[in-house]
Amino acid sequence: MTGTRAYHHGDLRRALLAAALEAVGEVGPAALSLRDLARRAGVSHAAPAHHFGDKAGLLTAIAAQGFDLLAQTLTEADDDLLEAGVAYVDFAVTHRAYFEVMFRPELYRADDAELNAARGRAGAALRSGVAALSSGGAPADTDRDSLAAWSIAHGFATLWLAGALPDRVGDDPREAARAVLRRLST
Amino acid sequence: MTGTRAYHHGDLRRALLAAALEAVGEVGPAALSLRDLARRAGVSHAAPAHHFGDKAGLLTAIAAQGFDLLAQTLTEADDDLLEAGVAYVDFAVTHRAYFEVMFRPELYRADDAELNAARGRAGAALRSGVAALSSGGAPADTDRDSLAAWSIAHGFATLWLAGALPDRVGDDPREAARAVLRRLST
DNA sequence: TGTGAAACTTGCCAGTGACAAGATTGCGCG
DNA sequence: CGCGCAATCTTGTCACTGGCAAGTTTCACA
Numbered sequence: 001m002t003g004t005r006a007y008h009h010g011d012l013r014r015a016l017l018a019a020a021l022e023a024v025g026e027v028g029p030a031a032l033s034l035r036d037l038a039r040r041a042g043v044s045h046a047a048p049a050h051h052f053g054d055k056a057g058l059l060t061a062i063a064a065q066g067f068d069l070l071a072q073t074l075t076e077a078d079d080d081l082l083e084a085g086v087a088y089v090d091f092a093v094t095h096r097a098y099f100e101v102m103f104r105p106e107l108y109r110a111d112d113a114e115l116n117a118a119r120g121r122a123g124a125a126l127r128s129g130v131a132a133l134s135s136g137g138a139p140a141d142t143d144r145d146s147l148a149a150w151s152i153a154h155g156f157a158t159l160w161l162a163g164a165l166p167d168r169v170g171d172d173p174r175e176a177a178r179a180v181l182r183r184l185s186t
Numbered sequence: 187m188t189g190t191r192a193y194h195h196g197d198l199r200r201a202l203l204a205a206a207l208e209a210v211g212e213v214g215p216a217a218l219s220l221r222d223l224a225r226r227a228g229v230s231h232a233a234p235a236h237h238f239g240d241k242a243g244l245l246t247a248i249a250a251q252g253f254d255l256l257a258q259t260l261t262e263a264d265d266d267l268l269e270a271g272v273a274y275v276d277f278a279v280t281h282r283a284y285f286e287v288m289f290r291p292e293l294y295r296a297d298d299a300e301l302n303a304a305r306g307r308a309g310a311a312l313r314s315g316v317a318a319l320s321s322g323g324a325p326a327d328t329d330r331d332s333l334a335a336w337s338i339a340h341g342f343a344t345l346w347l348a349g350a351l352p353d354r355v356g357d358d359p360r361e362a363a364r365a366v367l368r369r370l371s372t
Numbered sequence: 373t374g375t376g377a378a379a380c381t382t383g384c385c386a387g388t389g390a391c392a393a394g395a396t397t398g399c400g401c402g
Numbered sequence: 403c404g405c406g407c408a409a410t411c412t413t414g415t416c417a418c419t420g421g422c423a424a425g426t427t428t429c430a431c432a
Contacts, residue, residue: 012379028292030216035419044381046421051379054421103348106214110349123352143354148338148369155341156333162289163296166309168329183334183370195411221388230412232391241389381426388419395412402405
């Protein structure tokens with residue numbers, strides 16, 4: 001939508017986003033340095049400001065992209081709640097940089113329109129997965145169930161990323177998540 | 187244990203910790219400024235370094251204190267898993283500054299001894315609550331159950347703090363958490 | 373071709389964390 | 403009683419950061 005064309009650099013906006021994801025993976029979203037990104041992309045220290053305004057603008061773009069990617073991921077696993085939960089955790093681990101930015105709204109513009117659209121899509125995918133599951137059995141409270149499913153998947157993912165989980169859970173996040181998430185289905 | 191006595195300032199170490207908690211509540215743990223803390227305490231900009239070494243040292247002290255407080259909280263609600271979960275969420279909301287630091291290990295020294303002792307106490311309290319619950323019924327997998335309970339409580343708390351939850355959950359975290367956590371007991 | 377706008381640069385300022393070196397204060401020990 | 407000494411705190415500095423302003427280069431389009 002903000003179709004930035006290739007000018008002097010080629011595609012600086014995209015290059016900066018890529019560099020940002022790399023940097024976030026290395027030092028976390030808070031320690032991100034715009035000047036470092038500029039160096040990585042081979043441009044002057046003020047170039048990023050032209051494309052994103054400021055640091056919050058850059059992180060807003062990343063968060064929006066992240067919610068978009070998450071919505072896609074959840075939609076693909078739509079008919080199986082357990083696998084959707086596993087996919088959620090897998091997303092967090094695989095796209096750690098996105099995930100860490102997405103749930104740190106104090107770092108970006110939470111009122112951004114494009115971002116909220118993507119966030120809405122992700123939320124809808126989550127709820128539709130829960131609704132599909134409960135449609136066969138007893139009448140369920142979809143609101144509460146989707147909140148519970150989201151909480152347990154999000155909690156496990158967060159704890160995994162924080163390195164807070166004990167060693168005994170192993171090193172395969174998908175497998176470990178599946179075991180924990182199954183606790184909801186029983 | 188590092189029994190710092192009152193010298194010139196009176197009790198600068200304690201004053202800095204208090205100021206830090208206040209500041210974390212205002213701007214988040216990453217945007218914390220040591221110089222700002224110094225100003226709040228009325229000392230020179232280099233005074234904090236003497237007590238905490240650097241920023242990571244200060245946040246390590248906060249995280250350790252936080253895990254200690256959490257362990258106490260969980261121990262008090264030990265015999266009721268649901269209420270322990272509610273207490274966990276309540277801790278996160280009430281002591282937001284502590285909670286936000288505790289689960290951001292990239293900001294502090296995760297290998298600190300005192301911190302890990304406190305963290306261990308909190309983990310033990312959590313597991314003992316789960317074990318107590320399952321002792322009466324069918325033989326359960328305490329490892330998995332405690333991981334699930336921790337995940338759902340932690341996830342709900344994190345999403346609540348991030349402002350990611352939809353408006354319909356209301357504004358009472360304890361009540362909302364109880365509804366979601368009950369989903370595990372059924 | 374040339375004009376206007378977009379993309380980028382250079383230069384600057386205030387603020388920050390960390391370090392080094394010095395000043396001050398109060399405790400312990402003779 | 404007083405003196406040394408270590409803990410506490412200050413002053414000064416450096417490299418770095420984000421953000422702003424003003425200038426320069428490059429491209430699109432008439």
